[in-house]
Structure formats: structure tokens, C-alpha cells
Amino acid sequence: MKNNKGYNLIILFCLCFLAVANVNAQSDWQAPAEENEKLSPFLFDDDMVLEGRVAYENSCTSCHGTPGQDDFTPMSPPPGDPGAEAFQAQSDGSIFYKIKMGRGTMPKFEDAFADDELWNIVAYIRSFNEDYKQELPNMEGVVIPEYAMRLSFDENVDKLVVKIFAEEVPQPEVSVSAYVMGTFGKHLLGKAQTNELGIAYVDVDPTLPGDEEGKINVMVKATKGFARAKLQQDLAMAKPTERHSAIEGRHIWSTDRMAPIWLKITFFVSVFGVWFALLFIVFGLRNIKKAREEA
Template identity: 30%
Template sequence: MKNTFNILATIILVLSLSATVCAEGWDVPASVKKKQNPYELTKRNISSGKKIFQTTCKSCHGDPGKGNMLPLQPPPTDLGSQNFLVQTDGEIFHKIRTGKGAMPTFEKTLSDESKWMVIAYLRSLDKMKREAVVTKAVVNPEVTDVKIDIDVDSEHKKLIAELTGLKKDGKRVGLEGIELSFLVKRAFGQLDISGEEAYTNEKGQLIVQFPTDLPGDREGQANLLVKITDEDNYGPIEEKRVVSIAVPTNPKNILSERAMWGTRANAPIWIIATYVLGVIGIWGVIFLILFQLFQLSKMRVKSK
């Protein structure tokens, strides 16, 4: 009884301490709270911040304002809620940089510029401060039939994408200041070769240098996908094309090698040996049990 009481007391103490730790607020220095985002809330900065948010923050915090955070204890904060956005830029920056508890530190993972871009994106969602948003970005006309055309400069290994839309008067015009993603298909995903300033110019064009050392197939072909990074304005617009400017390579079929990701016939020897020995062992135990039961039945017959 005494041991039971001690165990319960220990559990209560641990839970109390955990609750105290969770209830502790962030210790943000006063000088840090006064910091302001040095980057203007332009469409370009907001788009960059959204891209970083989706790859770094969304997995735990969910979509801002949607309340679909990861079910942890304590639950992650909804970064689109007004309770969070009432904080200063400096406070949010400090929390991203230092982390606390289940919140990891991004001091070395993200550059300071990337942290400020995330804050710019979150500020763009702040309904209470919407008037403070600086909008210096180019305003494109209303268009339909938005599409991407791809051209290839084989001599200089450059990719030229042109984003255009159809105006009401039937004239096709270029869309300026739109971020595009240039993705090359690889064995286990897509390689982003867009670069840092992947925004269309006043003609709706964006020129990207194809990596000179990127391997392709035997004929130097590679599968290219160009799409609009932020789909909020025009939707999921993309264009695929096979380009012949990669380095000709005799590709190895990684599935033909003995590896963990190989086919059944090319599984590592130790896995095959373990499986075979396991099967033999299991059937051996089954036959042993059946043999023992047979022996017991014979002994029973003799005893009669």
C-alpha cells in the first residue's frame, strides 16, 4: 500500500512539473521585441515566405487559420490566429530562432532572411493589420487561359519559360512577377533548379540555367516540369517537356543491385538468408510439435 502511494505521488509530481514547464511563457528580451521586419510585405516576399512555411512549418502547425495543427501535447500554435499575430515581428523571429520544448530551433537551419520571409507571409494573413501591407508588386490584368510555354537554348543550356494569359479583348499578354518552379525528375523525386530569383519579367518570361553537370539518360534527355509555385492566383498551371541538354549517361538500374530497395530477386544476401532460416525454423518448430503430439498419442495407446 505504501509503495502504491509513493508511486502515485511521484506521478502527480511529474505531471505537475510538466504542466508548469508547459505553462511557462517565452522569455523574449525587450530589445528583441522592438525589432521590425526589414523586408517589405511585397508579393514576392510573401510568396517566398509561404514556400518556406509549407516546407518547414506546415507539418506541425498546419494551414494558418485552419486549426489543423498536429495533435501533440501541448498542441502547436495556429500561426494564423489573431492570438499569435498580436505579437511583434521581433517576438516571432525570436521564437523561430530559439525554439522551445517540442518546437525545434531554426537558428542554423534557416537563414535570417528566410525567417523574415516567413514572418512576412504570416503578416499578410493578419486581418487586423491588412492596411499596413505594402504592395509594390506589379498588378497583372485579369486573364483567362493561363499557360506556360517552354523554349530551350541547347547551345547555352538555358530554359526559357513564358507565362501568358488571355485578356478580355482576346490579346495574349505576359504575366509579370509570378514565381515559377523548374523541376527535373530524378530517381527519388524532383530536383529544383529554379534558383533564388525565379520570377517572370515584364514579358512574362523567366530564363533558368540548366546545370551543366546534371546527368540524363543515354541520349542526354531529362524530364522537365515547369509550374507556378504559388497556385492561389491562377491555380495549378504546369507544363512538362523532355529536354535533351543533360549529360549523356549510361544510367544504372538501382533496382537491379542488391539493396534494401531492390526487387525480391535482388534483395541483399543477408535478408534472403534470414528469411530462409526463419522459415526453416518455424516449420521445424511446427514439425517438432506435431512429432511430440504423435509421440504422446502412441504413449497413450500403450498405456491402455
């Protein structure tokens, strides 16, 4: 009896410990101080909220549920409701960092979303907080250059060449990320920085299939500080591939509509051939009978 009591106490203790550990595991996650203070370079507007909503619904709803509805998936540690007070108490930089880097069951979205897309999600999450006032970085005296981008492909080394200018002056140390646009998402080709000539090189896998001419839709983003530029264009840098229909030249089902023309011709020639032969015999017999009657 005494022993039983002891066991119960141990189990109770373990359960309490687990519960506390669970809560701790969630609240323990602190973004590095520098990241924590990071501010969005964009003013959160309706467009950002709308784009963020699409991204959120595609990538976050399955675990976090709809913000404010408290309908997140029961997991350990709990993912939490982004509309909840505890969640909203975090700084913009902290939310941004946690989405970007992930931890444990929270996936890392660094490769899936570019920084501006991550800020869209933060804007969407903030739209559930009525008391939220966006803190903007001090932009006084800061001149944001406007980037112009030129893309080309160097066949000899299989590299995408990105040239970045601002008013015809090459821009060094600009972070460049290049993506191939797929049907359902964008595939990261690579990231690079421009050199002193304003040129960045990104490796391209020559086995990547393109269209008949080897063209592929590429999207390049360039960022440095608050300056950013985006360019999407078709470039002939992939393997030329002919696309075939999955049913081309095949007749895998049993209706005449899909039957090949040679089969249709053979069918009708043989049907009419048999009819002709039968009629020929019948008429022949009839003629013989008639001849006999006349004779």
C-alpha cells in the first residue's frame, strides 16, 4: 500500500515535470538579441497582409490554425496561436527570426520564403492585434538606391550571371538569390554576392529540364540594406526538353472515339467486305435458282 502511494507520487511528479518542461520548451525559445531588435523595412499595408495570408494559409495553418481561433494542432510543444496575447508580445524581429530559422518541429522557412515574404507573414500575424503599432527603423538621411538588374547565362561555366547597377554604377556586395519558378513553388538555384564589378554568379545545373528551346523561368532577387529589386524572366539556360503528352500515340481504352485511324479503316473494310461476300453468294444462289426455273 505504502509502495503504491510512492509510485503515485513519482508519477505525479513526473507529470508535473513534463508539463513544466513543455511550457518551458516553448517560452525558452528566444531569438538572438540582434535579431530580436530587427525591424521590418516595409510598412505593413493591406497588400502585405493579403500576401502574408496566402503564405500563412499554405504553410502555417496546418499546425498553428487560424489566428485568434485557438485551433492549433495539439503537439508537444504546442505550436501556439499567433493571435494569442503571449505570441503577440514578441517583437517583430523575434517572430521573423523564428519563422525563418525554425526549431524542432517548427520547420525552417529560410529556403521557402525570401525576407520580404517572411515580413508579409509577420504583417498578417500582426493584423490580428488591434493594439499593434509598427515600429519603423529611423530612415532619416538614408538614401535607398534603385537597382537595375541584367541577367544572362554563361554556357562555358554553366553559371547565371547577374549584373546589378544603380544609375549605371555597378553595385558591389549585394546579396543575390536566384530561383527557378516551378508550377507550385520556386526552387532555390543559389545565393551569391556581387563583386566590385556588380556581378554575381549563380551555379546552374545543366540537367535541369527547360522547354523545347531550353528556356526556363528564373526569378532573381537582390537585397542590400533597404534596397531591393526583383526580376523575373525566361532564360535559355536549361536542357532543351520535348514535352510529351502522357497518352500520346496510345489507345489504352475501349471506345471507338479513341481508336487509331488504321483500326477504324480495317474494321469498316472487313465489315463491308463480309457483307459484300454474303450478298454476292445470295445473289449467285438466286441467279442459279432463276436460271433453273427458266430452263
